[in-house]
Amino acid sequence: MSDAISPLAPKSYPEMPAVGGVRFATAAAGIKYADRTDVLLAVFDAPAEVAGVFTRSRCPSAPVEWCRANLASGKARALMVNSGNANAFTGKKGAASTALSAELAATAVGCAPEEVYLASTGVIGEPLDAEKFRGVVDDLAGAANADAGRWLEAGKAIMTTDTFPKVATRRVDLGGVTVTLNGIAKGAGMIAPDMATMLSFLFTDAPIAAPVLQALLADAVGQSFNAITVDGDTSTSDTVLLFATGTAGGDPVREVADPRLEPFKQALAELSRELAHMVVKDGEGARKFVEVTVTGAESDASAKRIAFSIANSPLVKTAVAGEDANWGRVVMAVGKAGEPADRDRLAIWFGDVRVAVEGERDPDYSEEAATAVMRGETIPVRVDLGLGEGTATVWTCDLTKEYVTINGDYRS
Amino acid sequence: MSDAISPLAPKSYPEMPAVGGVRFATAAAGIKYADRTDVLLAVFDAPAEVAGVFTRSRCPSAPVEWCRANLASGKARALMVNSGNANAFTGKKGAASTALSAELAATAVGCAPEEVYLASTGVIGEPLDAEKFRGVVDDLAGAANADAGRWLEAGKAIMTTDTFPKVATRRVDLGGVTVTLNGIAKGAGMIAPDMATMLSFLFTDAPIAAPVLQALLADAVGQSFNAITVDGDTSTSDTVLLFATGTAGGDPVREVADPRLEPFKQALAELSRELAHMVVKDGEGARKFVEVTVTGAESDASAKRIAFSIANSPLVKTAVAGEDANWGRVVMAVGKAGEPADRDRLAIWFGDVRVAVEGERDPDYSEEAATAVMRGETIPVRVDLGLGEGTATVWTCDLTKEYVTINGDYRS
Structure with missing residues (x-):
């Protein structure tokens, strides 16, 4: 985190409405620095539908491999993100670390480890000591709530060299029901297609099935997170996840061709682009x-x-x-x-x-x-x-x- | 030309022996700045065999197109190089400018315009006024001589943001005859494969036919000028030309497979690498x-x-x-x-x-x-x-x- 805020930072932040079924908490686990917020836990009250797009690096981080392996199930109960250490290029220790991280979070939340999604950002090549999450994650699960203020806090928890948090929101009609789409992102360097040390987590209360979410997300990413560059350098850890809780109600969307989806598609594209632009505007040293x-x-x-x-x-x-x-x-x-x-x-x-x-x-x-x-x-x-x-x-x-x-x- | 010399500059320069049949002169033609040496003319007493490798840019400069078109003849009587203006992205004016430049040099030297090779480096997109060569090139042709000191002077004449001139030399046996291979180069930025605003001109008195020279040069460039990068940016004007006067004597080499060529091949590879390394060591702002x-x-x-x-x-x-x-x-x-x-x-x-x-x-x-x-x-x-x-x-x-x-x- 740099001292000076980018001159391209937004002048103000939107009020972030709650997304039904999602609760957040953040904590300082001392991953790299003491007393710095470096862990974010998102808890889903019921299993959420989930989609993901990841780095195309041939040397992906352990959390990217973890998420890819579990995405097939299409269900998520928790998301745990840490800054300070990318858990990338950490060999067998890396896989052991993700397994322990997921287990600790699963126990705290009350779900299976495979329902926990993980992302890490920070230094590459240093083992991540997942023991640091022990205890911390139980406190997080207990403290997690849906307060609107938590969104900006969540955005801050995942910052590394970012100089400002990145959040965006849209409300849109889905077949007569108003649904909310919120997103947070981090990234300032090692930003390139595809994608960057770019993490972004999008949450909606819309009732959309995982395979449909996946198609929508892949489409939105091409014109946003995969259309930005700070330095042409692609991270080992890039992750965009989209979670849908369905708490807004209405008939679930099960087909990409469903005409009710049009406004949501557009909102997802816009929100993704807004967050991607913020990443570039926070590009390391950027003035233009x-x-x-x-x-x-x-x-x-x-x-x-x-x-x-x-x-x-x-x-x-x-x-x-x-x-x-x-x-x-x-x-x-x-x-x-x-x-x-x-x-x-x-x-x-x-x-x-x-x-x-x-x-x-x-x-x-x-x-x-x-x-x-x-x-x-x-x-x-x-x-x-x-x-x-x-x-x-x-x-x-x-x-x-x-x-x-x-x-x-x-x-x- | 920057004020501070790169810390990676060579501590001393080799004594450059003459290459029989080549004479040089330099002058200030006021291409961009007044009173700055910005034109180099090399005159070949008799037609020299010539080979060339050029930028792969889809937007090549006018001089690159000029050289490519004339290379088929394999004969050169003169080389004229200017700094200060690249004559690149100058449309029809660019072609008219190369035609006039070659005509002026040809008249001064007493040859056909097609026997004049051209290279330009400097600002892109500004028309190059070839009228500035009028008169200057006649003086150059008159003053051209084979003094050893002219090599360093030639290296200096083609500098742009370079902080030091780049010259190298080798002597090597070719079928019982000692032949000389000298080279000069410029380049400091917009350096990448393939190649950079990298100009290099190599001269030998070896008796080697143009098609053989071309094969040898293409081979040497792959492991030297096409294996360096300063910024990943490829210029519109990259040019490496190799001229052979044959004045050393001996049976002409007409086949790439000629076993007499081995030491020359190796010398050409080494010399090319030495010059390419100097370009990187003069990379804009380079300290390592x-x-x-x-x-x-x-x-x-x-x-x-x-x-x-x-x-x-x-x-x-x-x-x-x-x-x-x-x-x-x-x-x-x-x-x-x-x-x-x-x-x-x-x-x-x-x-x-x-x-x-x-x-x-x-x-x-x-x-x-x-x-x-x-x-x-x-x-x-x-x-x-x-x-x-x-x-x-x-x-x-x-x-x-x-x-x-x-x-x-x-x-x-």
Whole structure:
């Protein structure tokens, strides 16, 4: 947790309504630091439907493996998250640690260990001593309640290098019943598709069956958590879980094609994007929020790869930090993406200012107008390839000296 | 050109012998700045055999297109290089500019424009006014000579953000005749495979035919200029050209399989690697030289992709800058490469210190010993995947605040 709050932090937080059937508590278990809130327990009064999307790292953390193994059942009674230690690259000790963590939580909550979902974030490669949860988790289970204030507290409990907590909420109609969708997230570095040390937990009281939840979540993640990058580095621990308690009532949704789902789908997409944007806005050292849109690509997938080539380029990101309308570096990043592109059809905009067209500087180019865009807090960059119909938008932040400072002595 | 010379700069430069048949001159043409040497002309007394390897950018510069088009002839009478403007993303103006540049040089030297090779480095997207070469190039052709001192001068003329000139030399036997191989290079940022704003020009008096030269160069580049990265950003202008004048005498080499070539092949590989290492050591803001070796991969190609995933990771590079033996970030970078890897077979070394084995921290891990390695100027990082026989080595530098400073206000 850094001292200075990101200048891109939200000015205020929404009032988070309760989600029926979910209770929270947080505690300081001394995972890495003493007296710092580092454990979050969410308890479901009845088994909740659950869906999950995880890192594509070939070296996933032990909790990611734990969750993946249990997701098939589609049922959750508890979620336990810790910061301070990622329990990643911890070998057999890692699996033993998740097993003990789940067992302790299960005993405290009164369920099977397989109904406990786990996530850990923090240092990689140091064994996580799950004994630290013993006792603590019983207190947590006893203290867990549904107070609205608990959401922000939950968001804070999972922070690492984050400078502000990330919460968002939506209310939406589902077949005549108003349902609530709340989410929390953490992440500030090691953020890239797919995904980052990005943890996000979404909760709804909507009555939606696990397989449907899974399809909805996979869809929402593609345009949100998997469309952001801070540094192009992908964590071993990325986890997004969506829990549905069903306490709002109404006929359960059992089919993805159910037309009642439309407003919920849209709300889930929006909420995911809002949380993902907050992650980028809390990017380590970030001072600018950059939205990169690619149009006219041969396909959406090609557009996304080009957009990420731009969004991950250190030269583009340092230019943004320097408020320099250096569109030559955007050309470079398009060129290096390895995707179909025709230099002489390229056009580039910063905000509404077209800086390049047909493979050269716009004849009406105004450095002043372009620089004015760069001085803003949000920098829209658009590239049109002039080849096809493929489009994509991804989000990133600038690369500042503070990023280097934060990451040059994170462990010390 | 930055004020402070990289701490990784060579302590001294080799004496560069003359290469028969090549003469040099440099001048200040005022391409971007007044009174700064920014043009290099190399003149070949007789047509030289020539080979080239270029950027794989989909948005190549006009000079890259010019060279590619003329390479088929395999003959060169002159090379003209300018810094200050890359003549990249300059549309039709760019092609007109290369045509005029070649014409002016051809008239001065007395050859066909197609025998003139061109390279430009500097700002992207601004038209290059080739009229600035008029007159200047005639003076250059008149002044060109073979003085040994001209090599370092030539190296200096092509610098942009480089803090030191890059030259290297080898003498080697070719079928009983001693031949000379000299090279110069520039590059400090926008350095990545394949390749970077990396220009390198190699000259030999060996009698080797163009098709053979091309095969040798392609081979050497893979293990040198295409195995380095500063920032993962690939330039529009990367060019490596190899010229052979044949003045050393001896029977011309017309076949790649000619056994006389072995020592020359090795010398070319070494010289290319030496120059490529200098580029990394002059990486913008660099204070540490990092050698990443991956062994035990499923294939050499897979090993190289994993090695680059490590070498390009901002989190790995900032950890190196902070002298932090943060091997968890190496695990992260292996995981995100998307290549076959088995977490529980991974082993990682910093220098000779094994920090991780079988998917967890080495039982004998000593933070002190690992930190001692990180305090050095050269940081060897090795990862063994335990899967197969694939190996690769790539080179990079650390990511410091100075990189951000240099690139945050390059254009201003």
